[in-house]
Amino acid sequence: MGFREVIEHPDRYDFDVETVGECLLDSPLAATSMRVAGKAGGYVNGQRVLLTRDEAVLKEHFARYGKTPSLELAGPHAKIYHDPMWARAAIVTCGGLCPGLNNVIKGLVRSLWFDYGVRTIYGIRYGYLGLVPGFHHPPIQLDPDVVDDIHEIGGTILGSSRGEQDVKAMVDTLQRMNINMLFTIGGDGTLRGAQKIVEEIKARNLAISVVGVPKTVDNDLQFIDRSFGFETAVYETFDVLSSAHIEAKGAHNGIGLVKLMGRDSGFIAAYASMANTVVNLCLVPEVPFTLDGENGLLRAIERRWATGKTHMVIVVAEGAGQELIAGEEKRDASGNVLKKDIGEFLVSRINAHFAAIGKEVHVKYFDPSYSIRSVPAHGTDAILCNLLAVNAVHAAMAGRTNCIVSQWDDAPVLVPCRMATIERKKIDPDGPFWQAVLSSTRQNYYFHGEASE
Amino acid sequence: MGFREVIEHPDRYDFDVETVGECLLDSPLAATSMRVAGKAGGYVNGQRVLLTRDEAVLKEHFARYGKTPSLELAGPHAKIYHDPMWARAAIVTCGGLCPGLNNVIKGLVRSLWFDYGVRTIYGIRYGYLGLVPGFHHPPIQLDPDVVDDIHEIGGTILGSSRGEQDVKAMVDTLQRMNINMLFTIGGDGTLRGAQKIVEEIKARNLAISVVGVPKTVDNDLQFIDRSFGFETAVYETFDVLSSAHIEAKGAHNGIGLVKLMGRDSGFIAAYASMANTVVNLCLVPEVPFTLDGENGLLRAIERRWATGKTHMVIVVAEGAGQELIAGEEKRDASGNVLKKDIGEFLVSRINAHFAAIGKEVHVKYFDPSYSIRSVPAHGTDAILCNLLAVNAVHAAMAGRTNCIVSQWDDAPVLVPCRMATIERKKIDPDGPFWQAVLSSTRQNYYFHGEASE
Amino acid sequence: MGFREVIEHPDRYDFDVETVGECLLDSPLAATSMRVAGKAGGYVNGQRVLLTRDEAVLKEHFARYGKTPSLELAGPHAKIYHDPMWARAAIVTCGGLCPGLNNVIKGLVRSLWFDYGVRTIYGIRYGYLGLVPGFHHPPIQLDPDVVDDIHEIGGTILGSSRGEQDVKAMVDTLQRMNINMLFTIGGDGTLRGAQKIVEEIKARNLAISVVGVPKTVDNDLQFIDRSFGFETAVYETFDVLSSAHIEAKGAHNGIGLVKLMGRDSGFIAAYASMANTVVNLCLVPEVPFTLDGENGLLRAIERRWATGKTHMVIVVAEGAGQELIAGEEKRDASGNVLKKDIGEFLVSRINAHFAAIGKEVHVKYFDPSYSIRSVPAHGTDAILCNLLAVNAVHAAMAGRTNCIVSQWDDAPVLVPCRMATIERKKIDPDGPFWQAVLSSTRQNYYFHGEASE
């Protein structure tokens, strides 16, 4: 492991969008890009990467910053900042479960241990909460044997939690434990928390790298082609959609209604609908719909029956149609507003509508979210987890901080936290991706009577 | 197929509990009992079977009828009633989906076709509704090629429906189609419907056998050791309980709450809890519980936390704790009483309780029912489907009617419909089965503080 | 745990077939029988059980011993032999993997710990080999936390090995470790090893109970209705048979040939063939077949093609047709006889035959054995594992030794090792079970041209 010279006095470790990486092409540990097939790798060239292909993102970035974004390529460096002999790492998982959390933990531990020789690795319990001593959750020590089989199990061996914690208390803990690398695995809330931790670290002038592995089962973070866990989640939706299809066909005018994850963006719902082509309607947050009227959902269902078909499968993202429910405020016995679920809302409205017009329908409602997100990552998704973890370790060892690791435009890159958290990625209702969904479901026929079947 | 002589003038085809079967021991098609392992078969002896082992059932039967029940053994007969050359069979599936419906259909078709040479077999669409012409669902014709692969798919290729239909209209249809064998696959509602059809058939003096294959995923019919689909359903609960466990461990004081099928009896919940030993509390309809108080559910959860554990899995049958909800009547905007779900009820009450006492808990709720019941039958459960189907065909061909096929006390028997529908089987809270559940979950410790862990 | 009085001076702890158990009906831990559905339990009555139903077994036993076998019912006893405060248990797994090994280990540990308060439980590594110090595999200590999740993973956390070890060295180890209960999980070789250990223990006059949990994925031990792991193994064969069907249909005259476990008996092959009704021929050790001739396998395949079908699925137990291969001795370069695999043998012979007659066939060969036996137990099979484990603990605590726990005739019993190892259970080619297989596959048509399709 002696090929890396430890830099004694780095002048900075918070890289900028202008930073040029110093990736080592010849390293046996060279970062590889995650092309899903054959061509994995190939773009690690020690040069600044100008990412030019997603024009909408580029234009927006230019409008905002007056310059084209360039991101540092991830990968091993010729010189590292932290001395492996003295390095002490901590790993924390935050927010909801997602396939691959344990793969990322395993990848971090193995890369720290085998690639760099780091021997002190802590697992923080229950998210940021575990960094606050008052909650009494002591960290656990991790090594390759402890993590050897965890990639076969869903969830996170560390536990997780949501929400913010006292920043000073957390940095006190890092300082007390002599941590100099903190790996945060979490979503945008986690990244915002990480940014606050970085500010406090800077204020105290500490040498602690904070590197994030972005987690969003909804796959809706900017500057991330594909987030870990997403592919597995889509894969797992297959069986529940088949069940919905079977239930729908089991009854006359049966409707299998499946709610899938996706609070602000409907990527899982959209991918799932294209991956199992039993879906007739796919409802996502980005594409508003109405219940009533000639182009409303209820009319769409009637158009389905009018084709002579007696079964139907509808997929709805959890964040779809929220504006419809807002208009239907419900209160509990104490007068509190009840937040109603779009899935249950649609069940009751579809039932009410067809009861009113005297038409028999049978709605079978599926809400499989927890079952989908608690499985272990498989296939290329599992490989992605490991590559992100390895690149996070390379970044932290080289003294990078306040950044996340990502695959963007098929290249492994480091993205500053502040860029990643600007806003969520969404489906463009006018773009070709949504057109492909429409082409697969043919739902424009049902919603708008377009074309004849 | 000529070894069976067609009886020209049978004096009766509605057998009585006193009936002695005429099973052929030497037949290559001898019925086999469904011992789960090795010893399958062995009890087909051409004699009346005196079923003596389940003493509680025997006593109750004796008290009710003044005699010990004896059931005709199922199996092929030396003489058959219907002439295969002229026989026309119809198959109907009713009620909710259950693993194995398609296996039973396939088994019926293959046995009619290959064992007896029956060539006209109709599949009635959407339950009893398909027997009423006004609904316009013409039957489909079935043969071995049509059903060849259906055992690999869940649900029923015929569709199903619930509820009663006009008996006269249905028998009119049977008569018009010249059906002389009707196979009804369904639960106790279906069997009561079958009894009414039989009465109308008798009133018209028609020669139509009506034989039921009892379907109850809850496994709660009398005189049935094990109903088809049950084993597969229990098997399928494994993964969702593991997911609940992973979600529970993923959060601090996480509770994985899983609602499973079981309106009147908790067999699925109980078996599932023993089959995946991650379950800490199993709640079933037969064992009432309270929320509050020293022995209430909320205190039980607190006792779990008091042991130092920070996660918990609770299984609740859908029919459990209904008396608790009755006391919490809720109404919708129109003033109608809302039937509240025990699962959601527990979620809200657990959350409310711990919010009130300022203790953090995270309830993750799973409602996988449709996904569990829409899978195809596997393993010995699939074998059971086929054996029931074959025995139903033997019974109908021999002129039996108004009965169901069953495995009882490890023997294949015919049970009169009126016996099977007397009342549902339930878990005996004082019996050894429930003790085994308690031993597996150790929930008496949580509910009653019994013993120390 | 104080309700059991420790017996100070037991006069014997090697029970005899005449032994009367002292099971406690009122115990909250009453043993329950493993009826697959509803009626679990009910036969624990503190009386000697006369097992009368399997007449063939009874007759043979009578002929051999001059008396009818009676077996002690398993379950908790009013008085126990070993003092839980001083008890030290050891668990060992031997032979090939089988679904449910880890469930049994978990069940043993939990019952020892929670039911009796035993706090010293060793896991012996790699079978009997781990009891011989020279192999340097120190035991691991087990407690409920260590085994909490192991039931979700196939295999055995202890490792396993085959073959005999030095008996004196093993008993030396038990003595040195102050073990007074040894639980052996293994097949007939393991049980014979256990008997030798018991003899050495007796010779040394030690108070060590040796209780076996019989393991045979082939389900072919005597006095055992159903062995743990069998149901899961059958369940797991479903997908591979469907794959074989798909491959067979993917080619013209495609033959999916699947070799399944079963050295001396064909129960897995037979059950699998009935559970997934895509199988056209099922070949087992108990039913010899020939390759050539009018009733040979090759002619059977030709009869299949003659029906107009262009695909076929054949299941062969690994022990089937060994007599055919014996006649085709092959030797390696060194002149050693090569034991040829029945699966590969059939592939080559089928290919050779059809090549010779100029008929195209495409044989797709599947050998999934390891994949089937390395899964975790599910469903009622998992429940069985736990019940066997609990009853093994009851037996050992009560001072029983030289016996195994079993479900026989639906009752939990203790079977002396010498009875269990007399000979293997086999399929009776003339019995109703094999008739049911023939009825499902309809292979008599292919082999013998019986009946027309």
Add this chain to the structure above:
Amino acid sequence: MGFREVIEHPDRYDFDVETVGECLLDSPLAATSMRVAGKAGGYVNGQRVLLTRDEAVLKEHFARYGKTPSLELAGPHAKIYHDPMWARAAIVTCGGLCPGLNNVIKGLVRSLWFDYGVRTIYGIRYGYLGLVPGFHHPPIQLDPDVVDDIHEIGGTILGSSRGEQDVKAMVDTLQRMNINMLFTIGGDGTLRGAQKIVEEIKARNLAISVVGVPKTVDNDLQFIDRSFGFETAVYETFDVLSSAHIEAKGAHNGIGLVKLMGRDSGFIAAYASMANTVVNLCLVPEVPFTLDGENGLLRAIERRWATGKTHMVIVVAEGAGQELIAGEEKRDASGNVLKKDIGEFLVSRINAHFAAIGKEVHVKYFDPSYSIRSVPAHGTDAILCNLLAVNAVHAAMAGRTNCIVSQWDDAPVLVPCRMATIERKKIDPDGPFWQAVLSSTRQNYYFHGEASE
């Protein structure tokens, strides 16, 4: 469907590498690229796409052709060649099974039917063989109802075959059936066959488009980023590798040896090894290895034992190490050379070696190939199948021929058959992809003693 004007007299329909496509950006059916996450689509711009990123391919192409390759973007065209009212399509599947075949068939049928209104679609049985009347396999007619559920089933509903057929006879059949679009789903042999069919079509001056959907579960065709079925195949290897791990740990010095598909390239083996990080050695055709010597496989296994580990998982692609076996010619009784399997070869050599040095090892051999390739496509892999199918229909309708559809550099393109079949894609042993495999398995330590663990 009227927005496309039918071109009456196209001057050519065999596009050249210089061809500029006329893709319609504004079409609701615009082709979308298959970025695995979020950014799907975006590159359909009606311009020639200059694919510049894979430098090795570019250099080789330039060296060969003296120009940079440019490929026509796939997608709908403003003008189409075939009149949908008169169009008659045929679909054929050739070669071995692969996940997703039925998805592609379904996608072709639905796009022809719904996007273009083509009403005559034939499914050719058993590959090219079904185009030769002498084999008596009449085609089946396909429509959306026939293919509705086939995506849930592995294999191909059409059947398949390998090998060449008489070109004149096949084109006679196409002509006799008035086919004007032939879709061939198959590998490089199929594409070479398609090229011959095209030549014969040209010679006869027929207007028949021949468009291929390239199938290679090994993912080793040129100009194809990712072939359909590959992702699913990798996903499916997860469980068998876990089984191998469990079996290896179940025995002392246990070796789980898994042979995976990959005759000429080791992509499945390599991806599988990274996706389930239980693999210690990954052997592929592109990286030769020896058995003996300091850097041989046997020494590598010994180095594993020397670390104190007592289990090991080895993955071997079926085409790896062929040069080793060549040197070990074996003959059968008749003197014929036996082609020995690398998997069985390694089993026997590993066993022989360790038997010779008196060290116990237990090799558990897995050969799951057929089980892996006969599953249905899931997740994004299923989406890819559909997109390829849709683009194949667009290409054929626009009069393109002698080409395949592909995703290359994240764009949907048409690749001339002659480019796709130049040579197979292989792993570059010096590239970053293989480095990533080495980093995951850490096998250089075992093979070369590099670094200490």
